[in-house]
Amino acid sequence: MENQLQKIVNPLLAWYDTHRRALPWRIDRDPYHVWVSEIMLQQTRVEAVVKYYTRFIRTLPDVRSLSEVPEDRLLKLWEGLGYYSRARNLKKAAEMMVRDGGGVFPDTFDSLRKLPGVGEYTAGAIASICFHEKVTAVDGNVLRVVSRVTGSRENVLLPAVRRRMESLLLQVLPDDAGSFNEALMELGETVCLPGSAAQCGECPLRGNCTAFRDGIAAELPVRVKKTQRRQEQRTVFLLMTEDGRIAVEKRPDTGLLAGMYQLPNVEGFLTEEEIRVAAETWGMQVLDIAFLKEARHVFTHLDWLMKGYRVRVARPAGAFLWVTPAQLREQYALPTALKPFAPFPTAWKKRGRHSSGEQE
Numbered sequence: 001m002e003n004q005l006q007k008i009v010n011p012l013l014a015w016y017d018t019h020r021r022a023l024p025w026r027i028d029r030d031p032y033h034v035w036v037s038e039i040m041l042q043q044t045r046v047e048a049v050v051k052y053y054t055r056f057i058r059t060l061p062d063v064r065s066l067s068e069v070p071e072d073r074l075l076k077l078w079e080g081l082g083y084y085s086r087a088r089n090l091k092k093a094a095e096m097m098v099r100d101g102g103g104v105f106p107d108t109f110d111s112l113r114k115l116p117g118v119g120e121y122t123a124g125a126i127a128s129i130c131f132h133e134k135v136t137a138v139d140g141n142v143l144r145v146v147s148r149v150t151g152s153r154e155n156v157l158l159p160a161v162r163r164r165m166e167s168l169l170l171q172v173l174p175d176d177a178g179s180f181n182e183a184l185m186e187l188g189e190t191v192c193l194p195g196s197a198a199q200c201g202e203c204p205l206r207g208n209c210t211a212f213r214d215g216i217a218a219e220l221p222v223r224v225k226k227t228q229r230r231q232e233q234r235t236v237f238l239l240m241t242e243d244g245r246i247a248v249e250k251r252p253d254t255g256l257l258a259g260m261y262q263l264p265n266v267e268g269f270l271t272e273e274e275i276r277v278a279a280e281t282w283g284m285q286v287l288d289i290a291f292l293k294e295a296r297h298v299f300t301h302l303d304w305l306m307k308g309y310r311v312r313v314a315r316p317a318g319a320f321l322w323v324t325p326a327q328l329r330e331q332y333a334l335p336t337a338l339k340p341f342a343p344f345p346t347a348w349k350k351r352g353r354h355s356s357g358e359q360e
């Protein structure tokens, strides 16, 4: 992996030398210009930022003027970019620079990180581009290029993966780290585009790119978001007749566990009294109720927390199918979620003729 990144340094720098876009914040390597442009670029594409940037710098040409601008004037300049907290942070940071450093821009990664609204990426960009510090500046574009060049299928949304990629880049950073960082970003923004838009035919790295070699550029980088699971409490009924038959019912043909057979269950944790009432409304006469166990089942977007009860009944109701444990085991596909409450070992795997596939 290291060697692969080492091999891209020279072709990338040579490409950047001739292909870099002429952008107003690249005219000089003034930290104020780079800083303002980077904050604006966090939310908008380059083409749109040029207009805002030009007006902003014309109105507020330096740290001191930014520190003194009235807030409503500042927000007016920011209008259309959104995320007004970023504009407020710019002003706060400028005030801090004037108060603590006489208006002089901090010149190291560590001191830049102390400014409000300046994260690792922005600090890395300013420190490397303006002050020649050998630090990385890793944004989404850079993660995409690195994932593809190295053919990494690791989830780039995980901090540990990001750290690993940063450290691989750090190992190959040339003396002109600023140009290298800019070149990587530029390549990600103009050539190594997301999804199937990657322009591999025009890419200076294709000779050293695993994704290009394997034809998997469109699949990388891998981004897996943590899903927010809804938790749901359920009460599960193991309804049993005196001769040992068990109530099952078919789930609706659409939605969660579509078309599968299940033990009757309802939302919420019911008290024994509520369990009795529920069984009676189903038309049964309850003989006794015994708590069985608690269980949990995690679906993709849902988390079932379940409490199961064995309810012996005298009058089986017609709303359910009443089957023997053997029939349940042999002929009905019970969802994994409910197997802990079934009257047979949970290791049971056999599928019967009613199996419909488990959509969990």
Ligand code: SF4
Binding pocket: 145, 148, 149, 191, 192, 193, 198, 199, 200, 201, 203, 204, 205, 206, 209, 210, 211, 212, 217
């Ligand atoms: S060859 Fe294609 S996938 Fe590889 S870095 Fe270049 S543009 Fe990206």
